[in-house]
Amino acid sequence: MMKTFTGLTALVLAGAVATTTLAQDDAAIKAAVDARQAHMSLFAFNIGLLGGMAKGEIDYDADAASAAAGNLAALARVDQSRYWPQGSSTLDLDAEQTAALPDIWDEGSDIGAKAMALVESTTAMEAAAGNGLDALRGAIGAVGSSCGDCHKAYRQPNN
Amino acid sequence: MYKALRYIVILALIGVGVFWVVTRPAQVDAAQVAQLSTDAARGETVFWAAGCAACHAAPGAEDEERRVLSGGMAFPSPFGTFHAPNISPDPDHGIGGWSVADLASAMLHGTAPDGAHYYPAFPYASYARATLDDVGDLHAYLMTLPASDTPSRPHDVGFPFNIRRSLGGWKWLFAHDDWIVPVTGETLERGRYLVEALGHCGECHTPRNALGGLDYGRWLQGAPSPDGKGRVPAITPDKLDWSERDIAAYLSTGFTPEYDVAGGHMTEVVKNLAHLPEDDLSAIAAYLKAVPPGS
Helix, strand or coil, rough: HHHHHHHHHHHHHHHHHHHHHHHHHHHHHHHHHHHHHHHHHHHHHHHHHHHHHCCCCCCCCHHHHHHHHHHHHHHCCCCCCHHCCCCCCCCCCCCCCHHHHHHHHCCCCHHHHCCCHHHHHHHHHHCCCCCCCHHHHHHHHHHHHHHHHHHHECCCCCC | CHHHHHHHHHHHHHHHHHHHHHHCCCCCCEEHHHHHHCCCHHHHHHHHCCCCHHHHHHCCCHHHHHCCCCCCCCCECCCCECCCCCHHHHHHHCCCCCHHHHHHHHHHCCCCCCCCCCCCCHHHHHCCCCCCCHHHHHHHCCCCCCCCCCCCCCCCCCCCCCCHHHHHHHHHHHHHCCCCCCCCCHHHHHHHHHHHCCCCCHHHHHEEECCCCCHHHHHHCCCCCCCCCEEEECCCCCCCCCCHHHHHHHHHEEECCCCCCCCCHHHHHHHHHHCCCHHHHHHHHHHHHHHCCCC
């Protein structure tokens, strides 16, 4: 009797631990997804100023452009390894939660090279943004294309 | 009885004759292109506007590699998988031996130098509206690009679509060089030329019928993606409600008004259009605002 009780307790406890671990995993995954999506918003926010200037919707200001471009280059260099845990792709989560395709984690994934391309294009933008509107406009296409190349390969289309 | 049989034979012969005439490949002859200017610098603009590199560069090619038109990209479709051929100036594996008339026959009529019909994965149903001058300039530019000796890969197309002669019927039904949207004025006409002819936007943004012909009545109203994954969005003015300035900026940078970016094959399109002068991008934007809204 006593033995059975101990056994049951152990089972229940083990179950509770397992559930807690799962819940912790879910929370950790959600936190990582939130973090990477927030990071994307920061890119968009800073590109928004440069894009607005390139379009002529915002008056060109060398200091503001430099600051935004500096932010972009810094954002591109942020270590993102903890943003992308295993189990956080479109295979694991709902479409509303993530658009991150499982190919990101596949062997042969070139996401590192894609990230480097973003570092290069945003570094070039950082150097160009304060040197006049034409220089800014000359650099923005490469930033867009490094964003687009990665999204084309690794983001689920939203339609 | 004998008489009836005779009628059937005659009707069948007429049928064969009509099929033969309808499916006969059209070509441009040398005399039509003899007087053309062939300016490679102007041809480069045609090259980017027509998006040649988006399909004919090697898969994954970046930057300067996009000018090496070695082919190899695969295009899955309901009719089979098409492989973009080598169109670099290599004389054996590319189009180094092609005359201006050969290129014009290919682009305007979808006809190979040996008289075979091309599959409409090659967007000659749009290029048919291009001017001979632009084809001449493009030919001059293509011949300045690096040669590649990568062999072209044959298409993977099953019966009955592998009978090339029947493509003549497809062309007769679905390919023509009339303008689709009536517009007037220099900017709108330039925009229309870029969208309906060189840019071949309708090839993906317009739905197709069961035989793969473009449904001109639903021009640019969005369509299933040809590879079966997702949809190509509608870009009629009721759906694409961005300002003309936003559209032009998107076409040169890939950034949407919210600073998200182009995805899918549009990423390649933006890389080409980014080479066009601003006036051309504005003209495309102006034209898109003049397209009839979706039904």
